[in-house]
Amino acid sequence: MDHHTMSLTLQVWRQQNANARGKFVTYKVDDISPEMSFLEMFDVLNEKLVNEGSEPIAFDHDCREGICGSCSMHINGRPHGPWAATTVCQLHMRAFHDGDTIVVEPWRANAFPVVKDLVVDRSAFDRIIQAGGYISVNTGNAVDANATPIEKTHADAAFAAAACIGCGACVAACKNSSAMLFMSAKVAHLSLLPQGAPERKSRVLDMVAQMDKEGFGSCTFTEACEAVCPKEISVTNISRLNAEYLVAGLTVDK
Amino acid sequence: MAFTGLFLISFLVVHAGLNACIFNDLPVFDENDNGDMFNRAAHFMGSSYVIRIMEIGLFAGIILHIVQGFALEAKNRSRRSVGYKVNLGNRGSKWYSRSMGLLGTLLLLFLIMHVAHFWVPSRFNGLEEVEGKNYHNLFQRMVDVFQSPLVVILYVLGCISLAYHLLHGFQSAFRTLGLQNKRYIVLVQGLGTAFSIVVPFVFALMPIAFYFKWIG
Numbered sequence: 170m171d172h173h174t175m176s177l178t179l180q181v182w183r184q185q186n187a188n189a190r191g192k193f194v195t196y197k198v199d200d201i202s203p204e205m206s207f208l209e210m211f212d213v214l215n216e217k218l219v220n221e222g223s224e225p226i227a228f229d230h231d232c233r234e235g236i237c238g239s240c241s242m243h244i245n246g247r248p249h250g251p252w253a254a255t256t257v258c259q260l261h262m263r264a265f266h267d268g269d270t271i272v273v274e275p276w277r278a279n280a281f282p283v284v285k286d287l288v289v290d291r292s293a294f295d296r297i298i299q300a301g302g303y304i305s306v307n308t309g310n311a312v313d314a315n316a317t318p319i320e321k322t323h324a325d326a327a328f329a330a331a332a333c334i335g336c337g338a339c340v341a342a343c344k345n346s347s348a349m350l351f352m353s354a355k356v357a358h359l360s361l362l363p364q365g366a367p368e369r370k371s372r373v374l375d376m377v378a379q380m381d382k383e384g385f386g387s388c389t390f391t392e393a394c395e396a397v398c399p400k401e402i403s404v405t406n407i408s409r410l411n412a413e414y415l416v417a418g419l420t421v422d423k
Numbered sequence: 424m425a426f427t428g429l430f431l432i433s434f435l436v437v438h439a440g441l442n443a444c445i446f447n448d449l450p451v452f453d454e455n456d457n458g459d460m461f462n463r464a465a466h467f468m469g470s471s472y473v474i475r476i477m478e479i480g481l482f483a484g485i486i487l488h489i490v491q492g493f494a495l496e497a498k499n500r501s502r503r504s505v506g507y508k509v510n511l512g513n514r515g516s517k518w519y520s521r522s523m524g525l526l527g528t529l530l531l532l533f534l535i536m537h538v539a540h541f542w543v544p545s546r547f548n549g550l551e552e553v554e555g556k557n558y559h560n561l562f563q564r565m566v567d568v569f570q571s572p573l574v575v576i577l578y579v580l581g582c583i584s585l586a587y588h589l590l591h592g593f594q595s596a597f598r599t600l601g602l603q604n605k606r607y608i609v610l611v612q613g614l615g616t617a618f619s620i621v622v623p624f625v626f627a628l629m630p631i632a633f634y635f636k637w638i639g
């Protein structure tokens with residue numbers, strides 16, 4: 170592998186707090202190696218800012234291995250940056266070229282208010298999960314894995330939906346700021362499995378009600394969410410959610 | 424949205440089929456038809472009470488769809504007060520999928536002009552009747568209206584808006600209603616694409632055919 174380094178220009182959204190007016194600030198970074206991750210490049214920049222006595226850029230991150238859903242940067246117009254099926258933490262600087270200008274923005278949606286700089290408050294997702302994204306199980310010893318028969322296609326579809334890491338890129342990409350891809354992944358995951366059957370109807374109704382309360386928009390099937398989802402959650406889950414919602418709404422007991 | 428949209432699609436089938444009767448005047452079919460087949464069909468549509476009641480349903484459906492459409496568009500737009508500096512644009516979705524509100528508004532403007540051209544005079548002002556028959560000569564009305572190149576261009580633009588509105592709307596409506604079987608989705612997408620091209624094309628041919636005197 171060749172070992173060149175890059176000099177880049179970053180335009181980063183800076184905002185002191187939720188109520189402050191934010192603005193873009195331009196930074197130059199040098200000696201960036203293509204093996205670095207995008208977040209490591211931010212670490213380098215922040216170290217420089219700290220050494221200069223200025224405030225580092227706030228951004229969310231945790232696992233840095235694509236599984237927690239914390240990282241959330243809108244890079245050159247695309248949530249999680251240019252690579253398909255990749256979170257920001259897994260995005261490498263070899264995706265860019267020497268001399269590039271990179272625009273970095275926070276997720277934009279009224280349901281995800283900016284906390285500081287690139288950090289947004291995604292607790293709306295937590296409240297949607299609390300509204301119905303759970304199952305009732307007996308505590309005690311773990312049940313034998315083969316005790317509950319599950320049809321293979323359902324198991325596979327549920328597993329694919331369960332891959333959602335709750336990052337919110339779908340909301341960030343959607344022109345309507347709709348959370349339907351996230352919602353549908355959670356509903357599909359649980360309603361496809363026998364363990365999810367007891368709350369099947371109330372789950373979808375309660376979660377959708379909470380989603381509306383949080384101020385997300387409605388789905389109009391532009392499919393931008395699927396295009397940017399780092400876990401490649403399919404919009405077909407949204408059809409499934411709609412069907413679940415329709416049936417539950419028409420047949421619910423209360 | 425999906426229910427009213429599909430209802431309007433079903434209307435389009437009837438409307439396109441009926442109006443296509445004008446093409447019976449083409450030399451390959453019956454050069455001496457002079458719109459008789461169309462006028463008789465239009466008269467049938469204007470004379471029965473069943474159709475009159477359906478007409479009320481149609482207007483209600485259109486108005487409901489428009490009100491829902493504007494409300495949805497306004498609500499969804501209000502959910503992001505601060506926009507992006509760089510947008511995802513065509514990298515994530517088709518421009519017409521993102522422009523249903525705009526395309527719908529163009530259709531609304533078109534519909535106002537269209538209703539004023541044909542429905543209002545036929546229903547209220549009384550059009551000239553076909554000689555010896557007691558029904559309106561809507562065919563002649565089409566001949567007259569489509570003399571103006573401006574009107575023809577506006578109609579063709581209306582048909583193009585319709586094509587793109589349907590290209591998104593047809594398949595979206597089915598998914599809104601919960602269609603999830605992959606094979607059916609592919610089928611509906613294929614059908615929707617064909618429908619969105621064929622129906623507006625047939626409509627667009629009408630003003631063009633009159634203007635260039637292929638019929639009339």
Ligand code: HEM
Pocket residue numbers: 389390424425426427428429431432435488489491492493495496520523524526527528530531534585588589591592593595596599
């Ligand atoms: C010829 C008449 C029309 C037909 C056949 C038609 C058909 C449809 C269909 C099938 C849908 C999809 C429903 C869904 O996704 O759930 C739709 C959506 C929509 N229509 Fe229409 N429409 C017509 C006229 C209009 C007009 C006049 C407006 C005026 C504002 C309008 C605005 C909308 C909007 C905003 C949507 C939803 C956006 C979306 O799903 O992305 N439509 N239409």
Ligand code: SF4
Pocket residue numbers: 332333334335336337338339340350351354397398399400401402
């Ligand atoms: S559906 Fe995809 S984009 Fe949306 S929250 Fe889940 S992982 Fe992130």
Ligand code: FES
Pocket residue numbers: 229230231232233234235236237238239240256257258259
């Ligand atoms: S930091 Fe955990 S997914 Fe990126």
